[in-house]
Amino acid sequence: MATAVIAIALCMSSLLSLTYAGANINGYVTGKVVCNPCAKKGKGGAPIKSAQMMIICFDKKTNAGTYARKGITDDVGVYKIAMKPGIEKDDCEVRLHKNSPLPDCREIVPGKNVTKVDFSTPVGTSNNKPLYSAAKVIGYKTKGSRCH
Numbered sequence: 706m707a708t709a710v711i712a713i714a715l716c717m718s719s720l721l722s723l724t725y726a727g728a729n730i731n732g733y734v735t736g737k738v739v740c741n742p743c744a745k746k747g748k749g750g751a752p753i754k755s756a757q758m759m760i761i762c763f764d765k766k767t768n769a770g771t772y773a774r775k776g777i778t779d780d781v782g783v784y785k786i787a788m789k790p791g792i793e794k795d796d797c798e799v800r801l802h803k804n805s806p807l808p809d810c811r812e813i814v815p816g817k818n819v820t821k822v823d824f825s826t827p828v829g830t831s832n833n834k835p836l837y838s839a840a841k842v843i844g845y846k847t848k849g850s851r852c853h
């Protein structure tokens with residue numbers, strides 16, 4: 706148990722060391738965090754404000770971590786995370802990070818706690834840079850929800 710905790714801590718700190726502090730931002734990744742992400746054809750229920758997530762990218766060939774950056778949702782459950790140059794060619798995913806800010810909507814839904822990022826076509830622009838979307842809406846569920 707203690708070993709597992711230490712392993713997780715080491716893993717997180719090595720991911721965090723990938724965090725890019727440069728001003729050279731070349732785009733953004735956006736997506737949404739909701740309560741009960743299975744409702745309404747996957748679009749989900751109420752948006753969750755102040756949910757924390759993290760984008761993590763890996764080199765497709767070596768699987769080495771290339772980028773990690775935290776984000777937080779706004780009033781309508783939307784996050785927007787800055788990208789560093791070059792990660793469009795990597796495999797990136799957005800994972801829920803820490804716990805839900807909502808005490809009554811905090812259970813993990815397997816498969817809806819993480820999403821790939823779709824770099825095929827930008828969905829718009831932000832600050833004159835391309836904006837890419839997460840493939841799926843992610844979120845937490847209420848206790849007893851049939852969302853799974």
Ligand SMILES: *[C@@H]1O[C@H](CO)[C@@H](O)[C@H](O)[C@H]1NC(C)=O
Pocket residue numbers: 800801813814815816818819
């Ligand atoms: C998502 O949830 C599943 C099932 O609880 C868990 O095994 C997995 O580690 C979680 N993934 C992330 C990225 O948190």
